[in-house]
Amino acid sequence: MSASGWLTETAVLARAVAYKSLVLRVRYAFNTVTSLFTIYVFFALLFFGGREIAPQAIDDSLTGIIVGFFLILTATVAYADLSWELIREAQWGTLEQLYMSPLGFGRVVTIKTAVNLLVAFGFGGVLLGAMLVTTGETLVLDPLVVLPVGFLTICTAVGVGYVLGGLALVFKRIENVFQIVQFSFVGLVAAPVDQFPLLKLLPLALGSDLLRDGMGRGTPLWDLPTADLALLIVTAVGYLVVGYALFGLLSRKARADGKLGKY
Amino acid sequence: MSVRAVVPTANVSPVPTLGTAVNTNGTVPPAADGNAGGMPAVSVENLHKRYGSGGSAVVALDGVSFDVERGSVVGLLGPNGAGKTSALKSALGLLLPDEGSVSVMGVDVGGDPERAYRHVGAMLEGARNVYWRLTPRENIRFFASLQGLDPRTEARRAYHDHLLETLDLADRADDSLNDFSQGMKQKVALACTLARETPVVFLDEPTLGLDVEATRNLRDRVRALADEEGRTVVLSSHDMDVVQAVCDRVVIMNEGRIVADDDVDSLVGLFRTREYAVTVDGTAAEVRGALDGAFDPVGLRETAERTTFEVTVPDGRFYDLTDALRGAGLEVLSLSTVEPDLEEAFLRLTDRGESDGRRGRAGTWSAPTPEADR
Numbered sequence: 001m002s003a004s005g006w007l008t009e010t011a012v013l014a015r016a017v018a019y020k021s022l023v024l025r026v027r028y029a030f031n032t033v034t035s036l037f038t039i040y041v042f043f044a045l046l047f048f049g050g051r052e053i054a055p056q057a058i059d060d061s062l063t064g065i066i067v068g069f070f071l072i073l074t075a076t077v078a079y080a081d082l083s084w085e086l087i088r089e090a091q092w093g094t095l096e097q098l099y100m101s102p103l104g105f106g107r108v109v110t111i112k113t114a115v116n117l118l119v120a121f122g123f124g125g126v127l128l129g130a131m132l133v134t135t136g137e138t139l140v141l142d143p144l145v146v147l148p149v150g151f152l153t154i155c156t157a158v159g160v161g162y163v164l165g166g167l168a169l170v171f172k173r174i175e176n177v178f179q180i181v182q183f184s185f186v187g188l189v190a191a192p193v194d195q196f197p198l199l200k201l202l203p204l205a206l207g208s209d210l211l212r213d214g215m216g217r218g219t220p221l222w223d224l225p226t227a228d229l230a231l232l233i234v235t236a237v238g239y240l241v242v243g244y245a246l247f248g249l250l251s252r253k254a255r256a257d258g259k260l261g262k263y
Numbered sequence: 264m265s266v267r268a269v270v271p272t273a274n275v276s277p278v279p280t281l282g283t284a285v286n287t288n289g290t291v292p293p294a295a296d297g298n299a300g301g302m303p304a305v306s307v308e309n310l311h312k313r314y315g316s317g318g319s320a321v322v323a324l325d326g327v328s329f330d331v332e333r334g335s336v337v338g339l340l341g342p343n344g345a346g347k348t349s350a351l352k353s354a355l356g357l358l359l360p361d362e363g364s365v366s367v368m369g370v371d372v373g374g375d376p377e378r379a380y381r382h383v384g385a386m387l388e389g390a391r392n393v394y395w396r397l398t399p400r401e402n403i404r405f406f407a408s409l410q411g412l413d414p415r416t417e418a419r420r421a422y423h424d425h426l427l428e429t430l431d432l433a434d435r436a437d438d439s440l441n442d443f444s445q446g447m448k449q450k451v452a453l454a455c456t457l458a459r460e461t462p463v464v465f466l467d468e469p470t471l472g473l474d475v476e477a478t479r480n481l482r483d484r485v486r487a488l489a490d491e492e493g494r495t496v497v498l499s500s501h502d503m504d505v506v507q508a509v510c511d512r513v514v515i516m517n518e519g520r521i522v523a524d525d526d527v528d529s530l531v532g533l534f535r536t537r538e539y540a541v542t543v544d545g546t547a548a549e550v551r552g553a554l555d556g557a558f559d560p561v562g563l564r565e566t567a568e569r570t571t572f573e574v575t576v577p578d579g580r581f582y583d584l585t586d587a588l589r590g591a592g593l594e595v596l597s598l599s600t601v602e603p604d605l606e607e608a609f610l611r612l613t614d615r616g617e618s619d620g621r622r623g624r625a626g627t628w629s630a631p632t633p634e635a636d637r
Contacts, residue, residue, distance in 0.1 A: 008411075008413075009411035012408050012411055012412070012414075013408055013409065015408065016404065016405050020401075024396055027439070028396070092395070093388045093391025094394060096352075096387055097392055097406065097455075098409065099357060100355060100357070100384070100385060101410065101411075102377050102381040102410060102411060103409070103411050108409070252359070255356075255357060256359040257314075258323075258349070258358050260357055260358075261352075261357065261387065261388070
C-alpha cells in the first residue's frame with residue numbers, strides 16, 4: 001500500500017474512533033461527569049480540609065498538589081482507558097471485530113490510545129481550570145513546557161497502560177492490579193527524584209518534577225536540565241516500546257488460549 | 264452471472280452501480296467473480312487445536328480440512344463442543360491453531376492477517392457484535408471505517424442506505440440500539456459485517472434467538488448474499504432448517520473432526536435412498552428368520568398378524584430384500600422409503616461417530632474415532 005493510502009486509511013479510522021469515543025462519552029454522560037467530579041471533590045476536600053488543619057503546609061505545596069492532581073487525572077485517563085476499553089469491547093463482543101481490521105490491531109489500539117490522550121488532556125485541562133478557580137492560584141501555562149513535557153510524561157503511563165491492556169486480554173479481571181498501579185502513580189507523582197535519582201526511571205516521576213518546575217516556577221523549557229529532558233524522552237520511548245511489545249505478546253497469548261473475545 | 268450491484272466500486276461512482284464491481288477494499292471484487300481465480304475462497308488445511316495439557320487436555324480441532332468454493336454458501340454443523348467455533352475462529356485468525364493453515368482468497372490468514380481481513384468479515388455471537396449505544400447508521404459507518412473505507416463518500420452513503428433498506432432498518436436507522444429487539448440487533452450486526460464490503464463472510468449462529476419470521480427474513484437475506492451479490496458465505500448454525508434452506512454444502516463436525524462434507528441433497532439422499540419402512544403379513548420372528556445375516560431389521564412392531572420394521576439396504580440390494588421376504592413366505596403389504604431431512608442425517612452421522620471414524624473431505628462422509636480424546 002502506498003504511503004498516501006496508508007495515511008488516508010489511518011485518518012478514516014482515527015475519525016471513526018474519535019467520533020465513537022466522543023459519542024459514547026456523551027451517551028454515558030453520567031459516568032463521564034461523575035468520574036471527573038469525583039477527582040475534583042477529592043481535591044476540594046484536600047484543599048479546604050487541609051487549609052483548616054495546616055494552612056501553611058497547604059499554601060506551601062499548593063502548586064505541587066495542583067500539578068499532581070492534573071497529572072494523576074491525565075495519566076489515569078490515558079493508561080486506564082485503554083485497558084477498560086479493551087475489557088468493555090470484549091464484554092460487548094466487539095473486540096474481535098476490532099482485531100479483524102485490515103489496518104491491523106496494533107494501529108487500531110494506537111489510534112485509540114492517541115484519542116484517549118487527547119481526551120486525557122481535555123479532562124486534565126478542565127480539572128486544572130476548576131482547581132485554579134477554586135484556589136485562586138496562578139500557574140505558568142507555557143505550552144512549550146506543558147505540552148511536550150506533559151505528553152512525554154503521560155507516554156510513560158501509556159506504556160504501563162499497554163501492559164495492563166494486554167493483561168486484561170489474557171486474565172480479564174485485573175481490577176486489583178489497577179488499584180496497585182493507581183496508588184503507585186500517586187506516589188510517583190510526588191516522588192523525591194532529587195534525593196533519589198533512580199526514581200527518575202519510573203513512570204511519571206521525572207516528568208512530574210519537571211512540570212512542577214515549569215508550571216510552578218515558570219522555568220522555560222530551555223532552562224530545564226538537558227540531561228533530565230533527554231532521560232524523559234528515553235523513558236517515554238522505552239515505556240511505550242516495551243509496553244507495546246508486551247501488549248503484542250499478551251494479545252498473541254490471548255489468541256492462542258482462545259480468550260480474545262471472552263470476558 | 265448474478266447481479267451484485269450495490270457494493271461501492273473502486274472508481275467511486277456517485278451512486279452504487281450494477282455490474283462488475285472492484286472493491287475499494289483491496290484488489291478482490293466483493294461479489295462473485297465466478298471461479299475466475301480457480302482457487303477456493305476459503306481453504307482450511309489440517310487444523311489442530313488442543314486446549315490445556317496432560318490428562319485434562321481438550322482437543323478442539325483434530326485435523327480439520329475443507330475448502331469453500333467462491334460464491335457458495337457452506338454450512339458448518341455440529342453439536343455443542345464439536346469444534347465449529349474453534350474452526351471458524353481459527354479460519355479468521357482469532358484463535359491460533361497448534362498446527363495447520365487457512366487461506367482466504369489465497370491469502371494466508373496466519374502469515375498475513377491484515378491482508379486477509381481485506382477479504383473476509385465475520386458476524387460472531389449475533390447481537391453482541393455491535394455498539395448498543397450507537398445507532399445502526401453510526402455502527403455501519405464505524406465498521407466501514409474500521410475496514411479503512413471512508414463512509415462519507417456519496418457512493419458509500421448510498422450503499423449504507425441500501426443495507427439499511429434491505430435489512431428493514433431504515434425506519435430506525437438513527438435510533439439507539441439499546442431499545443432494539445434481539446432480531447433487530449442481529450440485523451444491524453449483519454449490516455455491519457456487510458459494510459466491510461468483503462467477498463467472504465463468516466456468520467456464526469446468525470439466527471440464534473430469533474423468532475420464526477426474523478429467522479426467515481435473515482435466511483432469505485443470507486441466500487441473497489450469494490445469489491445477488493455473489494459473496495461467499497460460511498455459516499455455522501444449530502438450526503437445521505436454516506442450513507438446509509440456505510446452504511449449498513454442509514460440513515458436519517463432531518468431536519473436533521469432520522464427519523461429513525457434502526452438498527445438502529447428497530447428505531439427505533444418503534439415507535433417503537437406502538432406508539425403507541416395510542410391513543409384512545407375518546411375525547417378528549419370521550422376519551428375523553427371513554433376513555437373518557443378510558439385513559438388519561430394526562424397530563420391529565407386531566400388530567394383528569402384521570409386522571412393521573425399518574431396514575437399511577445397501578446399494579443394489581433392494582431386490583435381495585424383497586426376494587428374501589418372499590422366499591420365507593412373507594407378503595409385503597407396504598413398503599416406503601424413509602425420508603430423512605438434514606437433521607436426521609446430522610443425527611445419524613454424529614451418532615455413528617461413536618463407533619467408527621475417518622476424516623472427511625468434499626463429497627465424503629465419515630465419523631470420528633472413539634479415541635478422539637475429548
